[in-house]
Amino acid sequence: MIYDTAIIGSGATGAATAYMLSHYSGKTILLEKAHEVCAGVSKANSGIVHGGFHHPSDSLKTRLELRGNELIDRLQHELHFPYLKCGILVVAYSEPELETLRKLYRQGLDNGVKDMEFCDRKRVFELESKLHESAVGGFFVPNGGTIEPYGYVFSLVECALKNGVSLQCDFEVVSGTFADGVWTLKSADGGEIKARYVVNAAGLFADEVSKALGAEEFKIFPRKGEEYLLDRNSAGRPERVVFPVPVKHSKGVLVIPTAGGTTMIGPTAEAVDDKGDTATTSDNFLKILKLTQNMVNGLTARDLITSFAGLRPVHESEDFYIAKSEKSPNLIQAAGIQSPGLTASPAIGEFITSLLKDAGLELVENPGFDGTLPPRYEARKLDDAKLQEFHDNDPAWTNIICRCEEISEAEIIEAVKRGHTTVDGVKFYTRAGMGRCQGGFCSAKVLNIISRESGIPMEELTKRGGKSRILAGKLGELEVK
Amino acid sequence: MVRLDYDVVIAGAGAAGLAAGTVCAQAGCSTLIVDREGRTGGILNQCIHNGFGLRYFKEELTGPEFAYRMSEKARHAGAEFALNSAITDIKQLEDGTFDIRVLSGKDGVTHLHARAVMLAMGCRERNRGAIATPGERPAGVFTAGTAQKLLNCEGKLPGKSAVIVGSGDIGLIMARRLRWSGIEVKAVIEIMPHSAGLTRNVVQCLHDFDIPLYLSTSVIRIDGKERVEKVVAAPLNSDRTPDTSRAFEIECDTVLFSVGLIPEMELARKLGVKENPATGGAEVNSAYSTSVPGVFSAGNVLHVHDLVDFVAEEAEYAGKCIVDYLVGAKTGKEFSSAAGKNLKYAIPNRFAAAKATRFLFRPTVVTDRAVLKAMVDGKSVWEKKLAFVRPAEMIIAEVAADTLHGDVTFELEEL
Structure with a gap:
C-alpha cells in the first residue's frame, strides 16, 4: 500500500498535521518510534496556551501562535480535551520590570492580541489575590491558559484515526529513499512504509530524520526544562497562569494552575548535550521554589508531588523551521517547534497542509469527515444524579481506583479500549497515578485492569513500552540463595 | 441513591x-x-x-x-x-x-x-517525587509498601536486584522479604546517622542477611532510560550536603523508597x-x-x-x-500540652486535668539514659526515667489524674 502522506512523529505537530489532513480523503499514516503517541517533547512541557505577545510580529512563531490560540478554542469544543482558560497574568516585581513589561505589552498590541489589559498594582491583585506583596503591576491576557498537552494530542490523534488516518507506533524511521515519486521509509527493526509525501515532525530528532532522508543538514539543540508539580490542595495554586518578565531564551519560571487541578512551577532553561537527558536535580528545585515563592504566596516544598524534565527542540535560528525541503523532494520539514509550539500546533498543522498542497498533494474533501469526539466524562466531576445514572449503566463508574485523583475503573477501562496499554499511557490519559501518592496505592489495581482488559500478562506490562517492564516475573521464579 | x-x-x-x-x-x-x-x-x-x-x-x-x-x-x-x-x-x-x-x-x-x-x-x-530524588525516570522505582503489595498480594517480583532508599520499618522488612524471594538486596541507604526503623528490624532484616546499611548517605541520582540501571550515592559532609567526591555507584534494576x-x-x-x-x-x-x-x-x-x-x-x-x-x-477543664526539648511531638495536644492521661511522644535523639519531664510554669512537676530512646520508637507515659494543673511542655533530658 502506498500512502499519500507519512508523518514522522506523533507529538503535537505530527498529531495536528494528521488531524488537518484527515479533513481530506487522501491516505495518511502517522509514525511514532515510541510505544504510544505523544511520548517526547509534547508530553513534558508547561501545557500553556500562550497569548501571542512574547515574540515579534514578523516572526513565523507569532503568526502561528495567534492562529493556534484561536483554533485551540474551537478544537476544545469539538474534542473535549482538558483546557483551563484562566488567562495569563504577566507580573512585574519592580519598577524597571514594569517598564520592560510596557514594551512587551506594546508588542502584544502590535501583534493583534485581543482584550489585553495593562494593570496597576491594585488591578493585578484583583486578578490574582495570591500574588507576592512585591508585585507592582503587569498585564493580563484573557485568551490563554493551560491544557493537558498529552490529553490534547491524544484527542487530535483519536479524531484523525476516526477519520481514516492510520497510526503505527514502535516505528523508528532510520532511512528513507525516494524513487518514482514514492518515499520508502525503513524502520530500525526492518519495517517499511511507502508514501508519496513525508512530513518530518520528529521533534528533538528532526535533524537526524532529515539526515536519514538525505535532506537538509541542521542541528537541533536540546534545552532542558525542569518542572515541579505540587498537590491539588496547595495553597499556592493561582487563579491565572503567572508569568514573570521574560529573560533571554526563555519566558521565565512560571506558576501554573494545571488543567488537571495541580499546580506546577517551572521550567528551568538549560542547554544540554544529550537528547535523552530528562533528569531533574535538587539544586534546581530549590532555585525554582525560591523564585516562585517570590511571585506567588503559599507555595511550599511540603506540597511537592513529583518532578519531571522536558527538552525543547531548539533550531539554530531560534524560530520554527517549517518549510518544503529544498534538497529532498516531497518532504516538508517541521523542526525547532519549541515554545509556543503547543499553542501554535493546530496552525502548524494547517500550514503544513498548505505546504503539502503547494508541493502537489491533491486535497479532496473527506465527505465523511466528523470533527467531533464524544465528550469524555470524569467521575470526580459528575454530580450525584449523573454519576448514579452512569453507575446504573456500568457499575465501574463508581468503583474508585486512584484515590488521590478520584479516577474510576470505567475511566481506566476506557483508556485501555482507546489503545493505552502502558502504565504511563493510562496515567496520562486518565490521571490515575498522577496525584500525591504517585501510584503507590493504585498501581497494583491499575496493572490488573490493564492486563485484564488488554489480555497482556501482568508481568509483560511496561511503564512506557520497550524494556521499561514494571515487574520482573512471578514469585517463585528466582532461586533463593 | x-x-x-x-x-x-x-x-x-x-x-x-x-x-x-x-x-x-x-x-x-x-x-x-x-x-x-x-x-x-x-x-x-x-x-x-x-x-x-x-x-x-x-x-x-x-x-x-x-x-x-x-x-x-x-x-x-x-x-x-x-x-x-x-x-x-x-x-x-x-x-x-x-x-x-x-x-x-x-x-x-x-x-x-x-x-x-x-x-x-x-x-x-512518602515517595520519590515528594523528596525530589534527582535522576531519570525509569521503571523499577517503587515505594517499599507498593513492592510489598505486589509481592505478597499479587505474587509478582518487582525486580531482581534492589537498592532500598531509607531505612523505615517497611524498607527493612522488605529487604528481608526480597531476599526470601530470591531478589538480591545490594544496600540500604539512610540519610540520617541512625536507622529510621525499629532496632529489632535492623537486626532481623539486615544484619542476619549481611545487607549493608549506609548511614549519613544520600542518593544523588537514579540512572536508567527504560528500567533502573544504577543508583549513585554519596556520603554526607558535616553540613549534611552530599560529598560528591566520595560518590559511589550501585548497579541494580529496582529502587525501593522507605522514606x-x-x-x-x-x-x-x-x-x-x-x-x-x-x-x-x-x-x-x-x-x-x-x-x-x-x-x-x-x-x-x-x-x-x-x-x-x-x-x-x-x-x-x-x-x-x-x-x-x-x-x-x-x-471538663482542659490544659494544653506541647513538645519541648528533644521531642518532635506530644499527643494529645489538650488534656483534661481531672483524668489520667496517656501521653505519646516521638523523640528526636538517640540516647540510652534520659528523663522525661512535664514542665508547668517553668517547673518540672512530673518526671519519668527512660532507659532506651530512639526516634523510631514512641515514648508512652501514663500521667495520673490531678497531676498536671496547667499548660504543660514536655522535655526530654539526656543523662
Whole structure:
C-alpha cells in the first residue's frame, strides 16, 4: 500500500498535521518510534496556551501562535480535551520590570492580541489575590491558559484515526529513499512504509530524520526544562497562569494552575548535550521554589508531588523551521517547534497542509469527515444524579481506583479500549497515578485492569513500552540463595 | 441513591477503625466502618511477616492474622461494613451532624448521615517525587509498601536486584522479604546517622542477611532510560550536603523508597480540622476529639505509630470517647500540652486535668539514659526515667489524674 502522506512523529505537530489532513480523503499514516503517541517533547512541557505577545510580529512563531490560540478554542469544543482558560497574568516585581513589561505589552498590541489589559498594582491583585506583596503591576491576557498537552494530542490523534488516518507506533524511521515519486521509509527493526509525501515532525530528532532522508543538514539543540508539580490542595495554586518578565531564551519560571487541578512551577532553561537527558536535580528545585515563592504566596516544598524534565527542540535560528525541503523532494520539514509550539500546533498543522498542497498533494474533501469526539466524562466531576445514572449503566463508574485523583475503573477501562496499554499511557490519559501518592496505592489495581482488559500478562506490562517492564516475573521464579 | 443513618461512621477498616468500631458497636451505637478495599484490615493484609499482637493479643501474629482477629471482634460486636467504598466528600451540617458521600461499584452514590465521625484512614508512603530524588525516570522505582503489595498480594517480583532508599520499618522488612524471594538486596541507604526503623528490624532484616546499611548517605541520582540501571550515592559532609567526591555507584534494576509515612489527611481537610504540623495529623484532646466537635481521630492518620498494637489501643480508647460524646459527656477543664526539648511531638495536644492521661511522644535523639519531664510554669512537676530512646520508637507515659494543673511542655533530658 502506498500512502499519500507519512508523518514522522506523533507529538503535537505530527498529531495536528494528521488531524488537518484527515479533513481530506487522501491516505495518511502517522509514525511514532515510541510505544504510544505523544511520548517526547509534547508530553513534558508547561501545557500553556500562550497569548501571542512574547515574540515579534514578523516572526513565523507569532503568526502561528495567534492562529493556534484561536483554533485551540474551537478544537476544545469539538474534542473535549482538558483546557483551563484562566488567562495569563504577566507580573512585574519592580519598577524597571514594569517598564520592560510596557514594551512587551506594546508588542502584544502590535501583534493583534485581543482584550489585553495593562494593570496597576491594585488591578493585578484583583486578578490574582495570591500574588507576592512585591508585585507592582503587569498585564493580563484573557485568551490563554493551560491544557493537558498529552490529553490534547491524544484527542487530535483519536479524531484523525476516526477519520481514516492510520497510526503505527514502535516505528523508528532510520532511512528513507525516494524513487518514482514514492518515499520508502525503513524502520530500525526492518519495517517499511511507502508514501508519496513525508512530513518530518520528529521533534528533538528532526535533524537526524532529515539526515536519514538525505535532506537538509541542521542541528537541533536540546534545552532542558525542569518542572515541579505540587498537590491539588496547595495553597499556592493561582487563579491565572503567572508569568514573570521574560529573560533571554526563555519566558521565565512560571506558576501554573494545571488543567488537571495541580499546580506546577517551572521550567528551568538549560542547554544540554544529550537528547535523552530528562533528569531533574535538587539544586534546581530549590532555585525554582525560591523564585516562585517570590511571585506567588503559599507555595511550599511540603506540597511537592513529583518532578519531571522536558527538552525543547531548539533550531539554530531560534524560530520554527517549517518549510518544503529544498534538497529532498516531497518532504516538508517541521523542526525547532519549541515554545509556543503547543499553542501554535493546530496552525502548524494547517500550514503544513498548505505546504503539502503547494508541493502537489491533491486535497479532496473527506465527505465523511466528523470533527467531533464524544465528550469524555470524569467521575470526580459528575454530580450525584449523573454519576448514579452512569453507575446504573456500568457499575465501574463508581468503583474508585486512584484515590488521590478520584479516577474510576470505567475511566481506566476506557483508556485501555482507546489503545493505552502502558502504565504511563493510562496515567496520562486518565490521571490515575498522577496525584500525591504517585501510584503507590493504585498501581497494583491499575496493572490488573490493564492486563485484564488488554489480555497482556501482568508481568509483560511496561511503564512506557520497550524494556521499561514494571515487574520482573512471578514469585517463585528466582532461586533463593 | 441510598441514604443511611448511623451514630458513628468510621473512615478506614484498618487496625484503628476496627478497634474503635468494636467499642462503639459494643456500647450499642449503630456503627459503620467504610473502606476502599474489598477486605478489612488495611495495610496489615500485605504485612505477612510476624511480630504483631504481642502486646494487644499477648501472642505473636502475622499482619493478616491480626487483621482477622480485629475484624472478627468488630463483626461480633455488631459493627457494619461498607467495603469497596470510597468516601469522596464529608460535610458538617448545621446541627453538627455529618453528611458523608460514598462511592461504590455495588451501590453507586450513597450519602451517609452520622452523629460522629472517626478518622482512621492511616497513612501513605512518602515517595520519590515528594523528596525530589534527582535522576531519570525509569521503571523499577517503587515505594517499599507498593513492592510489598505486589509481592505478597499479587505474587509478582518487582525486580531482581534492589537498592532500598531509607531505612523505615517497611524498607527493612522488605529487604528481608526480597531476599526470601530470591531478589538480591545490594544496600540500604539512610540519610540520617541512625536507622529510621525499629532496632529489632535492623537486626532481623539486615544484619542476619549481611545487607549493608549506609548511614549519613544520600542518593544523588537514579540512572536508567527504560528500567533502573544504577543508583549513585554519596556520603554526607558535616553540613549534611552530599560529598560528591566520595560518590559511589550501585548497579541494580529496582529502587525501593522507605522514606517516611504521611497521614492521609485529605478527608479531614474537607472538614476544616486543625492540623498539627509536627505529626501531619489532626490536633486532638485527651478524648481524641479534633478541633471539629464530633470528629475523632486515632491511629496512623493521627500520628505514625511504631507498632500496630499501640494503634489498636489508642483507637480503642478513642472509641470509648466517641461513645461518651454520643451520650453527651463533658470533658471538663482542659490544659494544653506541647513538645519541648528533644521531642518532635506530644499527643494529645489538650488534656483534661481531672483524668489520667496517656501521653505519646516521638523523640528526636538517640540516647540510652534520659528523663522525661512535664514542665508547668517553668517547673518540672512530673518526671519519668527512660532507659532506651530512639526516634523510631514512641515514648508512652501514663500521667495520673490531678497531676498536671496547667499548660504543660514536655522535655526530654539526656543523662
